Amino acid sequence: MNRDGRFFARLVVPKDLRAAVGKSELRAPLGPDRRTAMKLLPGAVAQLQHQIAQAERKAAPAKTTSAPARYPLAPAQIALSHYQQRIAFDDELRNDVRHSYGFVDEALVQRLRDAMAGRLTDAELGALIGARVERFRAAGNLTAEPGSDEWRQIARALCVAEYEALSRVAERDEGDFTGKPEHPLLVNAKLPEAEPDPVSLSKLWDDYIKARTTAGFMKDSGKRMRPVVASLRKFLGHNDARNVTKKNLLDWRDQLLDELSAKTVSDIYLSAVRSLFLWAHDNERLPENPAATVKQAKPKKQRAREAGYTDAEAVNILKASRSYQPKSDPGGRVRETPESINAKRWVPILCAFTGARVSEITQLRKEDVRKEGDRWIIRITPDAGTMKAGHYRDVPLHRQIVEEGFIRFVEQSDAGPMFHNGKDSAKFAAKAVRMTNQVGTWLQECGLVPAGMQPNYAWRHRFKTQARDLGADIRIVDGIQGHAGRTASDGYGDVSITAKSRVIDSLPDYDLTP
Structure with a gap:
């Protein structure tokens, strides 16, 4: 930011940390010369992020060891995510007319190389990239305790991402926007796919019944089969059809056999569920049919006499x-x-x-x-x-x-x-x-x-x-x-x-x- 001809690095403090930091934003002076300010900016931002990271640790000292990560990522995935964020941020900066070109801090580049080579201490790594690690911790991607082997592995992976991102920035300043990550850590990393939206089992059943009745079947509107889906939902403890597995259905079948005959389980319960999931799969409501091969053997009926009246x-x-x-x-x-x-x-x-x-x-x-x-x-x-x-x-x-x-x-x-x-x-x-x-x-x-x-x-x-x-x-x-x-x-x-x-x-x- 520019204030009265002088440049500052500025970082907003998250709302939940403002009480611990004592401020709503942090600033660091970069001097009156814009070129010099741009050169000093990355290092200044890193220092400000380190202050926020320290505040996070003080605000929740036990968080790093007790709470499990909500959305855990591997070190390579964390690095790839950071790289993509940095490239996106560079795109955003280049859309601002005030950003004509920037400077890569050679001192920062050397520190990143030393970090990648494992030559920095825990304290030096924390000062260099610790704030970035804490950002991912806050997002629920890791639980590694600072100073642990896992924490150092994540910190060094982030240094790889930062180094690669700075390389792309330098290439872009020369007009080359075709660059791709070269480090194997990023080349081989893949971010997890977004979790698909849940598919309501109840809604799936209602739509299935509607389709069947429209086609002229199930004249009772599925009333006879309604207890089947109610039983399955109660057993599963949830209503997401996407999370139903073949093992779930086999366990449900075994539980039903404690109270019902094999014939009832086979001809009514499993038959209804197989039809439901087959319809859902055929109509692209579910990616697969977990019930396709879920069956129950039933004793062959043996007649001791003719089936009709004499x-x-x-x-x-x-x-x-x-x-x-x-x-x-x-x-x-x-x-x-x-x-x-x-x-x-x-x-x-x-x-x-x-x-x-x-x-x-x-x-x-x-x-x-x-x-x-x-x-x-x-x-x-x-x-x-x-x-x-x-x-x-x-x-x-x-x-x-x-x-x-x-x-x-x-x-x-x-x-x-x-x-x-x-x-x-x-x-x-x-x-x-x-x-x-x-x-x-x-x-x-x-x-x-x-x-x-x-x-x-x-x-x-x-x-x-x-x-x-x-x-x-x-x-x-x-x-x-x-x-x-x-x-x-x-x-x-x-x-x-x-x-x-x-x-x-x-x-x-x-x-x-x-």
């Missing part, structure tokens, strides 16, 4: 369904809802002759039953709740269903769902699943379901077996049950009502006489 079991269930009477309390009041009573009466026989999923039947509405010509048809549609296949299908009704009085029941029903009391279409799927579970529980409590059998899927297995025994075209059977085709050619053409009716009509009636 003839006798099917007849017993349909008889119990046909004669079902709700229980009443001592006062003669029936506590069971009409929808539950109707479900137990009609859902089993509808499943027996359609091979549909029970939840697809419990979500049926009055408007899903229609007549075409002389044929009664039910439409299984996602409009009524949810469907695994995602698109509607029409299924002709078997003659025995009509003869049992199902059409009369439909005609007497109010518009909307017939087997649950849902009023909000957004809740139809959940209501249907709840009724599905009630029907299954009732059958098990009545002792009509053999041990180890799934009461709701046994009808689907039985329907497929019956169709095979009748020699039915499996493509038509899949169209009735809503199973995906096995080959690309299965997707060509439609399975008509006529074709479906031939299979349905070939199924024999059940003898339900008491």
Whole structure:
């Protein structure tokens, strides 16, 4: 700075050190001649920085040995950072019209050479470059105690950087701006890459669900899988998807196995997480997929009998369904809802002759039953709740269903769902699943379901077996049950009502006489 024709070196004191220094800035006189002042400036600034460094040590004497570095850098990285700062500062000075050219202090250059060669004492190193070391300490890049081998290594590395920077300054004064560091310490050094922004695991999950629902999947908006991400976040103790490793997921899997079955862990928890991270990686939200190979072996299910109901079991269930009477309390009041009573009466026989999923039947509405010509048809549609296949299908009704009085029941029903009391279409799927579970529980409590059998899927297995025994075209059977085709050619053409009716009509009636 220039004050009344005299030049001064000026250095602002950091706010947290002003109490210790007693001033807001430090100055050192450089004389009235500008050329001489520029020559003396680097040495004067070094002395002022040394005073600040001493104040830092006095203000926090234990800091150098106790507190860990927040952003630790290797000596070469510290040197490279300092070199880049000095070159940037030189660029800034040359943009100032008052800076026509400078002078390199030859005495300073010699001291730097002596420091690089290891000929300076700790005190001399501190006076020469100590303030620079403390600047990096304040930034959290080092914890080396002054006078230690590590501290000397860092100080000498900074001298290398200062020497190289002064070399570039001298070259630039001659018009050469192409110079690069020549010392191996700087040539081989690389600064750490900037830490990438965190990726919220919760936000990632929400975006994944949105993408899946937009594409026509996850009709429940991910509610079934929500506990999976909640469990993972709780285990991790953080919400940054970038910091999730394969080891984290393996440890989480092992913890889940303490409470859940291997099948649940594999088919629900790990499956959901693999899908999430695969989507995140494919959409460039994460640089890699840590869940790609995280799996859990599960015991192969061994059957002790057929998967579907036998003839006798099917007849017993349909008889119990046909004669079902709700229980009443001592006062003669029936506590069971009409929808539950109707479900137990009609859902089993509808499943027996359609091979549909029970939840697809419990979500049926009055408007899903229609007549075409002389044929009664039910439409299984996602409009009524949810469907695994995602698109509607029409299924002709078997003659025995009509003869049992199902059409009369439909005609007497109010518009909307017939087997649950849902009023909000957004809740139809959940209501249907709840009724599905009630029907299954009732059958098990009545002792009509053999041990180890799934009461709701046994009808689907039985329907497929019956169709095979009748020699039915499996493509038509899949169209009735809503199973995906096995080959690309299965997707060509439609399975008509006529074709479906031939299979349905070939199924024999059940003898339900008491």
